[in-house]
Amino acid sequence: PSDNGGGGGRSGALAPEPVAAEEVQKIDVNPPKGTRDFPPEEMRLRNWLFRNFREVSGLFGFEEVDFPVLESEALFVRKAGEEIRDQLYCFEDRGNRRVALRPELTPSLARLVIQKGKSLSLPVKWFAVGQCWRYERMTRGRRREHYQWNMDIIGVPEVTAEAELISSIVTFFKRIGITASDVGFKVSSRKVLQEVLSRNSIREELFGKVCIIIDKIEKIPLDDIKKELKSVGVSTEAVEQLLQVLSIKSLTELEEIVGDAGESVAELKQLFSLADKFGYSEWIQFDASIVRGLAYYTGIVFEGFDREGKLRAICGGGRYDRLLSTFGGDDIPACGFGFGDAVVVELLKEKGLLPELSLQVDNIVCALDHDLQGAAATVASILRDKGQSVDLVLENKPLKWVFKRAARINADRLILVGSSEWQRGMVGVKILSTGEQREIKLDELE
Numbered sequence: 001p002s003d004n005g006g007g008g009g010r011s012g013a014l015a016p017e018p019v020a021a022e023e024v025q026k027i028d029v030n031p032p033k034g035t036r037d038f039p040p041e042e043m044r045l046r047n048w049l050f051r052n053f054r055e056v057s058g059l060f061g062f063e064e065v066d067f068p069v070l071e072s073e074a075l076f077v078r079k080a081g082e083e084i085r086d087q088l089y090c091f092e093d094r095g096n097r098r099v100a101l102r103p104e105l106t107p108s109l110a111r112l113v114i115q116k117g118k119s120l121s122l123p124v125k126w127f128a129v130g131q132c133w134r135y136e137r138m139t140r141g142r143r144r145e146h147y148q149w150n151m152d153i154i155g156v157p158e159v160t161a162e163a164e165l166i167s168s169i170v171t172f173f174k175r176i177g178i179t180a181s182d183v184g185f186k187v188s189s190r191k192v193l194q195e196v197l198s199r200n201s202i203r204e205e206l207f208g209k210v211c212i213i214i215d216k217i218e219k220i221p222l223d224d225i226k227k228e229l230k231s232v233g234v235s236t237e238a239v240e241q242l243l244q245v246l247s248i249k250s251l252t253e254l255e256e257i258v259g260d261a262g263e264s265v266a267e268l269k270q271l272f273s274l275a276d277k278f279g280y281s282e283w284i285q286f287d288a289s290i291v292r293g294l295a296y297y298t299g300i301v302f303e304g305f306d307r308e309g310k311l312r313a314i315c316g317g318g319r320y321d322r323l324l325s326t327f328g329g330d331d332i333p334a335c336g337f338g339f340g341d342a343v344v345v346e347l348l349k350e351k352g353l354l355p356e357l358s359l360q361v362d363n364i365v366c367a368l369d370h371d372l373q374g375a376a377a378t379v380a381s382i383l384r385d386k387g388q389s390v391d392l393v394l395e396n397k398p399l400k401w402v403f404k405r406a407a408r409i410n411a412d413r414l415i416l417v418g419s420s421e422w423q424r425g426m427v428g429v430k431i432l433s434t435g436e437q438r439e440i441k442l443d444e445l446e
């Protein structure tokens with residue numbers, strides 16, 4: 001048939017009907033704003049990072065859990081003025097339900113613990129690695145998703161739980177080559193603030209709000225902090241006392257100011273003593289200004305920081321003894337941390353510690369002519385059944401192309417399936433690192 005005039009460019013053969021122009025809808029091949037693709041190289045780094053998250057969690061006897069990325073909005077509706085609330089990625093679904101892409105994992109974990117109720121034997125030690133979301137005006141050009149590693153201990157009121165969690169993060173850092181000279185943990189307790197508020201007879205329910213305002217102390221002018229504190233009902237006197245305790249530089253000084261009446265000093269002392277026993281004293285320091293930006297923390301709080309001060313907090317966590325009861329669950333003590341997948345990669349880049357990760361296969365298998373493609377498939381299956389990875393050449397390609405691909409995928413061996421060898425039940429094997437080449441019987445291939 002003659003060229004069907006469809007402009008298909010392939011005259012002679014029966015050219016397929018050209019796609020009508022209106023059917024082609026050129027899409028944006030980039031991911032949505034604030035989100036990332038993970039092409040192979042980035043995915044290898046992510047898998048390496050997550051493998052270390054999981055292996056450390058396993059070293060500490062934690063079990064992995066997961067939850068839907070989509071949760072009821074109610075799980076995150078806290079009225080303490082948190083940024084995480086202001087940036088909630090929430091919407092109404094087709095069933096008119098208010099839902100949200102989770103901004104953090106802790107509320108989901110608390111929900112599952114309550115759901116499981118009495119069937120759980122405490123303490124519960126769970127970890128999760130999950131994608132978390134925020135909806136932020138892109139004016140700041142920041143990401144809208146990241147992956148968080150969380151470890152949580154539910155049912156242990158003792159500071160041993162916080163000490164164990166910090167130990168797990170130190171273990172993780174050491175595994176990826178980060179040392180105490182690169183990173184430290186600032187540790188404090190919200191009970192210090194709580195003691196100041198109760199001494200000034202400020203209502204308990206203001207506690208979360210006050211902490212969220214104070215958490216902004218490095219980000220907005222001090223006068224605005226004072227104004228916001230007063231606007232929620234904190235007296236001038238109490239504001240001054242709060243700001244004073246935030247500037248305390250040591251546990252000794254803290255004890256002098258708050259006395260050992262409150263349990264905050266005792267708990268912090270115990271944490272530092274346990275840190276010594278765990279062997280990570282050089283990693284942690286008391287810093288009264290650490291508050292963290294989540295309303296539900298009630299006690300010890302901590303955050304990992306880079307000692308060069310170039311990066312945002314690497315991770316953070318603390319005790320949240322009231323969260324489960326605010327969800328209608330029993331009054332069960334809990335503590336945990338979140339560790340994002342982005343800042344730690346910036347840190348590794350800074351320190352020249354990014355791991356060399358490349359695709360690697362044991363074998364590339366190639367038929368030397370088209371009618372041996374089936375034989376090549378048989379060889380590939382034999383090797384794969386023995387646990388050997390195989391890149392099977394799926395088309396008739398010149399050897400030059402095969403060698404180029406073998407180098408690109410870092411194949412250890414090239415298995416050539418040729419007609420004469422195949423007749424004799426043999427295949428050609430070339431060790432690509434040495435160039436050594438020999439024939440091997442099919443049933444001796446391993």
Ligand SMILES: Nc1ccc(Br)nc1
Nearest residue numbers: 103133134143145146
């Ligand atoms: N909470 C949250 C979620 C997503 C990103 Br990116 N950062 C923080």
